[in-house]
Amino acid sequence: MASERSLYISKSKYLSGLQCPKLLWTHFNNREAIPKPNDTQQHIFDTGHMVGDLAKRLYPGGKEVPMVFQADDAIDLTVTATMDLIKRRIPIFEASFLVDGRYCRVDVLVPVPGPDGDRLSGDTWDLVEVKSSTRVKDININDVAFQHEALTRAGVKLNRLFLMHVDTSYVRGDKFEVERFFHLEDITERVLRLTDYVPSAVTRMFDVISGRDPDTPIGPRCTSPYTCPLKDSCWSVLPDNNVTDFYRAGTRSFGLLDEGIFAIADTPDSKLTPRQVIQKNAVTANEIQVDRAPLRQWLNGLKYPLYHLDFETMNPAVPPLSGMRPYQRIPFQFSLHIQEDPGARPQHVEHLATWDSVPLPGDPRPGLVEALKAIGPDGTVLCWNMGFEKGVLEDLAEMFPTEAERLAGLVERMEDLIIPFRGFWVYHPRQKGNCSLKAVLPALTDFDYDALAIGDGLEAARQYQQALYGNVTVKERSLIFKNLLEYCSLDTMAMVAILSRLQKLAE
Ligand code: SF4
Known part of the structure; x- marks a missing residue:
């Protein structure tokens, strides 16, 4: 059971509670069971903090309520500091409130001037x-509704409620213009519709926290709005090769679980799509399923020389180059x-x-477009899930009109x-129902990504940005570049190995 002292709900816990009672309960009663964020998740949090810091520039004269760590009365100190700033009627960052068991820190509180125009x-x-997102989401409305309720209880008179998010229509000029980077959306009416809901939800959450583990069944909530940090633990009760x-499968798998059908092998064919029936046959026979006719036809359509191609890109929130939009992808590798021939x-x-020298002194794209001349005039350009590579090449064609014909040809x-x-x-x-390169490669070949320092594209982008903009030594930067080369190289070597296996399976 949670101790009395910890019995206040912050807005992040409130959002956890909306997602799942068990997740909320675990936060308060078995905190150690919740894994720490991995590097990629931490990067997303860091991006959020960086964007939050940028927003502060839009409120000159604003003051931040500092977070006090490692003090028994840390929250009291921040709340007292907030009250002092409220009296001064200046913009406040991270204003903190603890009232009736609700705790929140508000990104920005802006004083509304009186009728005479004086704040x-x-x-x-x-x-x-x-x-740092690019649109208003339902979870943001719940987030602000919780804050609205807490501040109203604290006696703060709120006028309008806004969500400030990144504006993807912004195109950077020579200099970064923070005032054009953000879009401010008035969400007051949407939030006020939840006025009655929030207090009853908070009451229910206190009951959950002080009760026994609610043992909530797994379901769509486990991945929405976020992938739950307890997913591995809660889902570990399912058998291998489960529905x-x-x-x-989407949410239909939970319908099967509700009917008491857990294993793929036990699922009636009448409940399955044709592809899922193939999957069931593979699991039941524990062997690979091959339909040779379409496979041979597809393989015969490949023209040599074959070019196995894979890009790595980054999508920085703040566009680093003139002419770029927020989160626009920048290929760097x-x-x-x-x-030359089959099997060669x-x-x-x-x-x-x-x-x-860093930070990034130039645009990675011109050099990359030039290096792509290694792809000759004939032969198939083979990619995995090619929509991504296609999009990168189309972006580059638009950016470099003199190279557009060559890139469009690819x-x-x-x-x-x-x-x-x-x-x-x-x-x-x-493959366990997964057609990604990361799932197919170890299923069909002796290769896998386990030994690599970088294991996926998100991590590659994070590490590249770390090398360019992070506080790293020359040695650390060199290591990141080496790891990136190894990772990307395995992506295309994986394609060579998979193609070779397909050719054997088609014989
Ligand atoms: S994995 Fe699902 S059931 Fe388990 S705590 Fe998370 S949301 Fe709840």
């Missing part, structure tokens, strides 16, 4: 919640394995935009190695 004569405040592993040993070409020659797997012409039970 000192006013007595109301606008509340601004800052997000949540069905290809594109590619790996290319070239096979591949030749490797790679490119990674690196500089001796798009026209593109073929997607995921097609035999999406079509379930080939399905291995170890």
Whole structure:
């Protein structure tokens, strides 16, 4: 049971409680069971903090309520500091309130001027919640509704309620313009619709916290609005090859669980799509399923030399270059394995935009476009889930008109190695309903990503940005670049290995 002293609900816990009673209960009663954020999740949090700091520039004269750590009365100190600033009628960052068991820190409180236009004569405040996302989401409305309730209980008169998010229509000029980077959306009416809901929800949450583990059943809540940090633990009760592993199972798998059907092998075919039936057959027989006719036809359509291509990109919130939008993808690396003939040993070409000096002194794209000339005039350009690579090439064609024809030609020659797997012409039970490269590679070959320092594209982007803009030594930067080269190289080497296996399966 939670101790008396910890019995206040912060807005983050309130949002956890809306997602799942068990998650809320665990936060208060078994905190150690909740895993710490991984590096990629931490990067998302860090981006949020960085965007929050940028927003403060829009409120000159504002003061921040400092967070006090490691003091028994830390919260009391921040609340007292908030009350002092409220009297001064200046913009306040991280204003803190603890009232009736509700605790929140408000991103920005803005004093609304009185009828004479003087902020000192006013007595109301606008509340601004800052997000690094690009639109208003339902969870943001719940977030602000909780804050609205807490502040109203604390006697703060709120005027309008806003969500400030990143404006993706902003195009950076020579200099970054913070005032054009954000979009301020008035969400007052949407929030006020929850006025009656919040207090009853908070009451229910206190009951959950002080009760026994609610043992909430798994369901769609486990991944919405966020993937729950307890998912691995809660879902570990399911057997191997369970119904949540069905290809594109979505919420239907929870219907099967409700009916008492747990294992893929026990699911009646009448409840399955044709692809899921293939998956069930693979699991039941514990062997790979192959439909040779369409596979052979698809393989015969590949034209040599074959160019196995993979890009890595980053999407920084703040556009680092003139002409760029927030979160616009910037390709900085590619790996290319070239096979002259079927089964031939591949030749490797790679490119990674690196500089001796940081932060990023230039645009990685011109060098990358030049290096792509390693792709000759004929032959198939093979990608995995090619929509991504296609999009990168189309962006580059738009950016570099003199190279547009060449780059568009690469798009026209593109073929997607995921097609035999999406079509379930080939399905291995170890894929567990997943057609991603990371799932197919270890299922069909002896390769995997386990030994690499970088294991996915998000981590690659995070580490690249860390190398360019982070506080790293020259040695650390070199190591990141080395790891990036290894990671991207494995992506295209994986495609070579998978293609080779497909060719054998088609024989
Ligand atoms: S994994 Fe699902 S059931 Fe378990 S705590 Fe999270 S949301 Fe609740």
